[in-house]
Structures are given as structure tokens and as C-alpha cells.
Amino acid sequence: MANKFDALKTSDDSGEEENSPRKSDVHKEDLPEIEVPPGDHRLQYAYSFWFSRRTPGKQAIHNYDQNLKRVGRFATVEQFWNLYSHLLRPSELQGHSDYHVFKDGIKPMWEDEANQKGGKWIVRLRKGVVSRCWENLLLAMLGEQFMVGQEICGVVVSVRFQEDFISVWNRTASDQSTTARIRDTLKRVLNFPPNTILEYKTHTESLKTWKGGPPPRPA
Structure with a gap:
């Protein structure tokens, strides 16, 4: 990547929220294996870094995939660190922008096979x-600090005008012990007080919310 602004080279003609109707079928991506240079420290999983931005005020509904751009893997x-150091920090992004970091082969969409039966912890943040x-x-x-095996699908940060959001997506919403461990780890790594409510x-609930009215704001 030439510079950190390459991450922002995305279409501005989307009128959708981050969680909005998807018109295209979701299929598992057939990605080539990432080459690991000698001496590098391999992570347990490979990841894709995505960027999306919604232009407020436009009414037309566009294909979600067209607004979701893979920045790198x-x-x-x-x-x-080579990729991250070239990207704008969330606080530098324009409103209605999102970063998504998901395990390779999982798209940051409700309909992806890995996400269909899952959900997300949502954290609202002051500016x-x-x-x-x-x-x-x-x-x-x-760094695998959540200690929940393959349950974590990815994480999202959503920059909005009045407040920001971060979320952690996992595979199995019905596994209460796992979701509780994710919640507790999230509080710890973000240094939240124990009584913080998240x-x-x-994702099934999110989809129902969208069908019954405006899509939810957080990713």
C-alpha cells in the first residue's frame, strides 16, 4: 500500500447503513494462501482488513458488496503492523466510516456462513x-486473548457523528458461556469498570430489526 489514504479509496455512492440489505449471494471466498516471509511471527489465523463508508443523505439502495473494500490481508x-501503520486511525475517519478485521474467508456480513448463527457484543464509546x-x-x-477457540469471527469499529461503536462478532449466539467469556474479556482489554453494561x-435479531424498520447503527 502506497500510503494510508489508499484505504479510503472507496465508492461514496452507497446509501446504506453498515447493517443494511444485501442483494448478492454470500459464498465462501477462495483466497490464496498468504506468503509468510522468513523470520516473521505467524499469527494463529490469517485475517482480512476491510473498509466501508456510507454517504449520509442518499436514498438509493446499493449493493452492500460495492461499499465494502478489502484493504489488505x-x-x-x-x-x-505494516498494514496498520499506513491506515488512518478511526478518530481521523469521516463520519459513517467502518473498519472490519475478520478471519480470512469470513466476510463481515450477516449472511456469511460463519456469521449466520452468531451475534455481536456492541460497545458505545464517547468521542x-x-x-x-x-x-x-x-x-x-x-493475540488470542479471548480464549474461545474459533468462536471469534472478527471485530468492527464504526465511526459516527455523535458517538462511536466497536463490536466483536462470534459464531454461536446460543453458547452463553462463550458469549459471557467474550464480554468479560472485552471489559478487561478495554479497561472498563466491572459494572459496565454491554x-x-x-444477527438474526439484527436482520429482523432491519426488516421492521431502519437498520441499526452499530456494525
């Missing part, structure tokens, strides 16, 4: 703290 600690929280969350996921939402 990485499989080692060194590849992650000014999102970049620090996002970096801590990324490092916790890449919101868990299944």
Missing part, C-alpha cells in the same frame, strides 16, 4: 477514545 505480526479502544481490541483478538445482539 495479513498472517503475521509484521504484516499486520475521543475510539482509536485507543480499537487498537487494544485488535491486539487482543490477534449489549449483545444476534
Whole structure:
């Protein structure tokens, strides 16, 4: 990537929220294996880094895939930092922008096979703290601090005008012990007080919410 602004080269003609109707079929991506340079420190999983941005005020509904751009892929600690260091921090992004970091082969969409039966923990953040929280969350996921095996699908940061959101997506919404462990780890890595209340939402619930009215704001 030439510079951090390459991440923002995306279409501005989408009128959808991050969680909005998807018109295309979701299928498992057939991605080539990421080459690992000698001496690099391999992560347990390979990941894709995505960017999306919604242009407020436009009414036309567009294909969600057209607004979701893969910035890059990485499989080692060194590849992650090389990519991350060239990207704008969330606090530098324009409103209605989102970063998504998901395991390779999983698209940040409700309909993806890995996400269909899952859900997400949602954290609302006051302005000014999102970049620090996002970096801590990324490092916790890449460092396998959640200790829930393959349950974590990815993480999302959503920048909005009045507040920001981060979310952790997992595969199995019905596994209460796993979702509780994710919640507790999330509080710990973000240094939240023990009594902080977080919101868990299944992707099935999110889809029903969208069908019954405006799509929810957080990713």
C-alpha cells in the first residue's frame, strides 16, 4: 500500500447503513494462501482488513458488496503492523466510516456462513477514545486473548457523528458461556469498570430489526 489514504479509496455512492440489505449471494471466498516471509511471527489465523463508508443523505439502495473494500490481508505480526501503520486511525475517519478485521474467508456480513448463527457484543464509546479502544481490541483478538477457540469471527469499529461503536462478532449466539467469556474479556482489554453494561445482539435479531424498520447503527 502506497500510503494510508489508499484505504479510503472507496465508492461514496452507497446509501446504506453498515447493517443494511444485501442483494448478492454470500459464498465462501477462495483466497490464496498468504506468503509468510522468513523470520516473521505467524499469527494463529490469517485475517482480512476491510473498509466501508456510507454517504449520509442518499436514498438509493446499493449493493452492500460495492461499499465494502478489502484493504489488505495479513498472517503475521509484521504484516499486520505494516498494514496498520499506513491506515488512518478511526478518530481521523469521516463520519459513517467502518473498519472490519475478520478471519480470512469470513466476510463481515450477516449472511456469511460463519456469521449466520452468531451475534455481536456492541460497545458505545464517547468521542475521543475510539482509536485507543480499537487498537487494544485488535491486539487482543490477534493475540488470542479471548480464549474461545474459533468462536471469534472478527471485530468492527464504526465511526459516527455523535458517538462511536466497536463490536466483536462470534459464531454461536446460543453458547452463553462463550458469549459471557467474550464480554468479560472485552471489559478487561478495554479497561472498563466491572459494572459496565454491554449489549449483545444476534444477527438474526439484527436482520429482523432491519426488516421492521431502519437498520441499526452499530456494525
